[in-house]
Amino acid sequence: MKPHNPLDRRTFVKLSALAATAAVLPAAAGAAEAYKLDPLPYAFDALAPHIDAKTMEIHHGKHHAAYIKNLNDALAKDAKLAEKSLADLVADLPSISDEAARTTIRNNGGGHWNHDFFWKILTPADKSGKPSGDLAKAIDEAFGSYDEFKNAFGAAAAKRFGSGWAWLISQNGKLKIVSTANQDNPLMKGIVPDSDLGTPIIGLDVWEHAYYLNYQNKRPDYVAAWWNVVNWEEAGKRFGAK
Structure with a gap:
């Protein structure tokens, strides 16, 4: 029978204590954590039939993940x-x-920010509904009615040449519809024109990878279907926190 080695036990206890201490200590000052891909706040198929499960899997797990990887790679070079x-x-x-x-960082930081925003502004159709409260009043004041707002927003999304986004923003206390190219967004001072800067309330991704499996080249059909899964409760919170 092998004799007991007390040093092994002492070493084990010491190492275990060090590991436990490290687990509760905060990260060193200035240390940056890499961005990560958070899970969607709903199942991949939760937005169907308006946005299909396969599109959501590819959009989230491939496209958004790639933006995060590229962003992390870039930030690793500049503390x-x-x-x-x-x-x-x-x-x-x-x-x-x-x-x-x-x-x-413009392309991939923008891509990460835009998509993180986008997932949260979507919800299953049975939880969507229409804007309410202060946001509903502001939409009526700015656009005349909810239907007129939808028409104007849909036109901005459909007319965006190539890839990009349509946004409802709060600018100096007033609502406005703007559109940005690629992964630009209304936060980007010095990149987006001053007239298009503001706080995003809702945003619609009109890159082809967001809809092509189900809608092919029929972007207006995708835009029309998207209204069924807008998270107006979340949009109202963003409007209230502007």
Whole structure:
């Protein structure tokens, strides 16, 4: 029988204590955590038939994941940029002097921010409904009625040339519809024209990967179906927090 080695036990206890202590200590000052892909707040098929499960799987698990990987790779090369919040990062792109880094973060930081926003502004059709409260009043004041707002927003989404987004924003206390190219968004000072800057309330992704499996080239049909899964409760919270 092998004799008991007290040193082994002492070492084990010591290492276990160190591991337990490390688990509860905060990260070192200035240390940046890599961004990660959060799970969707609903099942992949929860938005069907308006947005199908396969599109959601590819859109979330491939496209959004790629933006996060590319963003993390870029931030790993610059500790100061890695310390910024995602919103601050995309809002202050002109401060990034390196053009290649600025372009990478614009595309992939924008892609991460936009998609994280997008998933939260969607909900199953039985929970969608219509805007209410202060947001509903503001929509009526700005556009005349909810139907007129939908028409104007749908036109902005349908007419966006190539890939991009349509947004309802709050700008200086008033609602406005704007459209941005690629992964740009209304937070991007110095990138998006001042007239299109504001606080996003809802946003619609009109890149082809967001709808092509189900709608092919019929973007207006996708836009029309999308109204069935807008999370107006979340939009109301964003409007109230502007």
